[in-house]
Amino acid sequence: MSKDQTAEQGQETVTAGFLVIGDEILSGRTKDKNIGYLAEYLTELGIDLAEVRVVPDVEERIVEAVNDLRARYTYVFTSGGIGPTHDDITADAIAKAFGVDIDFDPRAVAILKNFYPEGQLTEARLKMTRIPEGADLIENAVSKAPGFRIGNVHVMAGIPSIMQAMLDAIAPTLRTGRKMLSRTVNADLPESRIAGALKDIQDAHPGVMIGSYPRSIDGRFNTQVVVRSRDEELLTRATGAVADAVAAAVKSE
Amino acid sequence: MSKDQTAEQGQETVTAGFLVIGDEILSGRTKDKNIGYLAEYLTELGIDLAEVRVVPDVEERIVEAVNDLRARYTYVFTSGGIGPTHDDITADAIAKAFGVDIDFDPRAVAILKNFYPEGQLTEARLKMTRIPEGADLIENAVSKAPGFRIGNVHVMAGIPSIMQAMLDAIAPTLRTGRKMLSRTVNADLPESRIAGALKDIQDAHPGVMIGSYPRSIDGRFNTQVVVRSRDEELLTRATGAVADAVAAAVKSE
Incomplete structure (x- = not known):
């Protein structure tokens, strides 16, 4: 980033909303570690985290929260629900929120084909290549299955180490404001x-x-x-x- | 609670929303410890925590979130913003959300007068006795300044040890559902x-x-x-x- 860009970007306030998706946080079984990490990370970048919501793995609740948050803030980040199991419904819910189709994404399929040994790219793992139409992939340096960005929404994994790696991949693409x-x-x-x-x-x-x-x-x-x-x-x-x-x-x- | 009551209460699902209030959580300076604690506590009681929101110390944001959550869930719990300093605006925001007056509450004043040595009940501490009209007090076994309940909303302190003590005071008053x-x-x-x-x-x-x-x-x-x-x-x-x-x-x- 050039000095001029920094100066120009420094004039505005950039805001963010964070949506944590997962029954396990609401039941207390898993103690969230992502809110504090993301909050500190964004503050360091010069982005104001303005709101956090935690919702269960229920499609209409995810759709409602994403649509509300993306209208309010410069950026939205989500964590959780993009794994291979039946309770991972975030990608489909995001597609629904944006009113776009979702399908196996050839770029994501290529990444997983390259990563898993012959015959190990099971149907369950393939589920992780379902990406809404028009989204960009977010690199996952830890376990390869990518996150994605659509509009101003960044969809990340819930496992802290993977979310943190994805955030590092996203950071250079974000506009930032004058640092607090x-x-x-x-x-x-x-x-x-x-x-x-x-x-x-x-x-x-x-x-x-x-x-x-x-x-x-x-x-x-x-x-x-x-x-x-x-x-x-x-x-x-x-x-x-x-x-x-x-x-x-x-x-x- | 009698066995009959338990059986009767066991038939319904009781839900809750949790509102965490505080700039310090959103900046990442303070790492929240209350979400995980409350989630586990409510699950243990047989109450389903259905949503969490974190909002800054900004009146309209608190009012909006409280009014939204109290319409959706059986109970709402809040933490943070009821101390003696200028950035503690929760009590006034809750009064505004309910459209009621707020003033120094004689019951709360009596508690603090009894607790502090002569001359130590300063103007700042008196601020902690501002309670919305029609609210019940919630006992604070740790540092005495009470929380309060108005309608289905329970307003608690943000310091974990005090929130936990207030939750113990509230628990016996809550309807609970069939335990998950x-x-x-x-x-x-x-x-x-x-x-x-x-x-x-x-x-x-x-x-x-x-x-x-x-x-x-x-x-x-x-x-x-x-x-x-x-x-x-x-x-x-x-x-x-x-x-x-x-x-x-x-x-x-």
């Missing part, structure tokens, strides 16, 4: 001790977002104050004000 | 080797849901087949068929 910068101020105080000061600092610094994240460590309350902005100078000024407020509160304890 | 039972069959095979058999077993066993969950352990693919049903006898029969199919596939490797 952040600094954290640690406060060994319950957040209520600094709440008033934080509100004043927030009011005085438009263009900066101040988040206060309490946690309890061995029963002691501690607060992480996260200051975010796309403007480095604004960020430095607001972070300084927060650090001063925390120091004053600690002193008055 | 599950059994897992481990298959030391990639899922494509058993996909055909699983599809046939699924087709032959209505009332049973068969999920296939591949994972990779040190580069070797392994599949967990999870069989679920509310009917113990059906479950036993389908699980037996899956175990037989897995054994046959292993033998033919």
Whole structure:
């Protein structure tokens, strides 16, 4: 990417929605690891993850969520439901959401034929080559069966290692916005001790977002104050004000 | 709960939606721990978690999501945004979603007055006593500031230890359905080797849901087949068929 492109792209905000598909997440059997990974990854790229939804392996629920999210955000990412078994219905649901046909894709078939030994490309594995009409394939460096992109929707596997590899394949194709910068101020105080000061600092610094994240460590309350902005100078000024407020509160304890 | 009540309640399906509120989850700074916990907790109670959404600390996004979810599901649970700082806007957003007033609640004020030493109930902490009109309080055994229930919506804190304590306070008040039972069959095979058999077993066993969950352990693919049903006898029969199919596939490797 040239410097000019970066500067130009830097002006806009690029947003994303993430759709996690799978009964196993909703039953609690599998603990999701993809939301946190994708969130961090997109923030690093300069894309704002604006919403996440988790829905079951039910066609109408997937169709509804994909159509809602793709109308709202620059990009949509999905994870889960593109494997070889009967409960993997994501590709067909995405085709339905876009109102396009779906069939065995010669490019995907060629990839799997090349990967599996003679006679091992079973009917079940072939199912993984069903790709909606008009979609581009997304490379899968781990287990070869590809994901796909159609419109602004990127369809990825649910296994974390495969989703992560697919994301690396997708990243260079994404437009990115001006990166959100952040600094954290640690406060060994319950957040209520600094709440008033934080509100004043927030009011005085438009263009900066101040988040206060309490946690309890061995029963002691501690607060992480996260200051975010796309403007480095604004960020430095607001972070300084927060650090001063925390120091004053600690002193008055 | 009497046996008769259990039997009666056992006939219906009870559903839930979960709304996670917080910029920190969407930026990836905080990794959510509440989705997996709530999912497992509700499954154990006999309540089907049917959808999860994560939205930022933006009033209209919270209002829209709460109103959508509460119309769809028996219960809605929310986590996050009920602390003392300026970015904690959940209580006000919920009042707006229900079209009711919100004010300092005398019951909540009494709880905090009783908890904090003289002079420590600051303006910021008092903010945590803002409760929508008509809501019931949810006890917070950890740090006292209560959550609340209004209509079918349960508003909880985002800190995992506090959310978990609030959930324990809520649980006895919930209607529950007939519990979903599950059994897992481990298959030391990639899922494509058993996909055909699983599809046939699924087709032959209505009332049973068969999920296939591949994972990779040190580069070797392994599949967990999870069989679920509310009917113990059906479950036993389908699980037996899956175990037989897995054994046959292993033998033919």
